[in-house]
Amino acid sequence: MTIKNRNILIITGIILSSVLFLLGVFLFVLCLINFDKVSRLLPVYNGKLWGWFVPFNSIWVSMGAGLFLGLGGIVSSLFVVNLFQKTQTSEISFYVLFSVFSVLEVFRMVFPFQALYTLSPDLLLSVSRILLFSRILGMLALAGTGIFSSQSNSSQTGKIISSIIAISFFFALYIPFDTGMWTECLIHKPGYLSMFFVLYALCVGAAFFSFYCSTxxxxxxxxxxxxxxxxxxxxxxxxxxxxxxxxxxCIAVVFYVLGTVLLLRGIHRYYLWN
Structure with a gap:
């Protein structure tokens, strides 16, 4: 993948991501207008997964986290365009893949509308698959960012990115869903689909393995x-x-911003001085 083609794809991704983000903001505002109805939609999760953090749970926090991921993906992609406009680096291609597709998290804004309208199971199923697709792809893309940081050959980057997208789409398409089994976190309840969590654990393992390789x-x-x-x-x-x-x-936001700054600044300085 040439630098010119990569930059064109990044700019195209930023434009499309911005449109999706604005759609997410619009849906969030509609939910705010119907604050009382949406707040009563999903009860506070009564499990013990988060211990004393449970009283602070809120569907609004989850929606805000989705919007932050969308905004963070767009802003970080803009920084990539500015810092790496003339630099050929495989790591950045995978990082942008993660950033751009993380904007799909704004689709979690659809679920609260169950309190306002009768949503068809097909619509909820489609949104579920979009979210799963973006999350699997995000894990694999982060893994690719680390793995390719230890290699200088970028000739196969485009093919590998296409493979990651295809694999994520395949898993998201064929994992079964019960669209009524979402918690207030907008994720599946623990224990519902063991296959879902095993798959996610594999993606997590790949990301940690890539971190080990790059270090x-x-x-x-x-x-x-x-x-x-x-x-x-x-x-x-x-x-x-x-x-x-x-x-x-709030802690996750700090980690996300800190990680983004360290990653982009480190890669930029590495290629600037080497």
Whole structure:
């Protein structure tokens, strides 16, 4: 993939992501207008998964986390265009793949409309599959960011990205869904689909493995900072996906921003000085 083609794809992704983000903001505003009805839609999760964090759970926190992921994906992609406009680097292609498709999290704004309208199961199923697709792809893309940080060959980047998209689409299409089994976090209740969690665990393992590779394979101090950035970004991303606790989401936002800064600055300085 040439630098010119990569930049064109990034700009196209930013434009499409911005449109989706504005749609998410519009849906969020509609929910705010009907605050009381939406607030009564899903009860506070009565399990013990988050312990004393449970009283801080809210569907509004989960919706805000989705909007933050959308905004974060757009802003970080804009920084990539500015910092790497003339730099050929495989890692950045995978990072942009993660950033652009994380904007699909704004589709979680659809679920609260069950309190206002009768939504068809087909619509809920489609949204469920879109969210699962973006989450699997995000994990695989973060893994690719780390794995390709230890390699200089970028000739196969386009093919590998296409393969990641195809694999994510395949899993999202064929994993069965019960559209009524969402918690207030807008994720499936623990224990509902063991296959879902096994698949997610595999993606998590791939991301950690990529972090290990990028840390051990490079001796550059800046690149080691970028490797830590991958880990912080991954932890922040998981926190924004898997909880509706205000406390955890605030911590996840800090990790997400810190990881993004460390990753982009580390990669930029590494290629600037080498």
């Amino acid at each position: 051990e394979a490079q001796t550059s101090g800046e690149f080691r900072k970028a490797a830590w950035g991958i880990l912080f970004l991954f932890l922040g991303y998981l926190g924004l996906l898997l909880t509706s606790s205000l406390v955890i989401v």
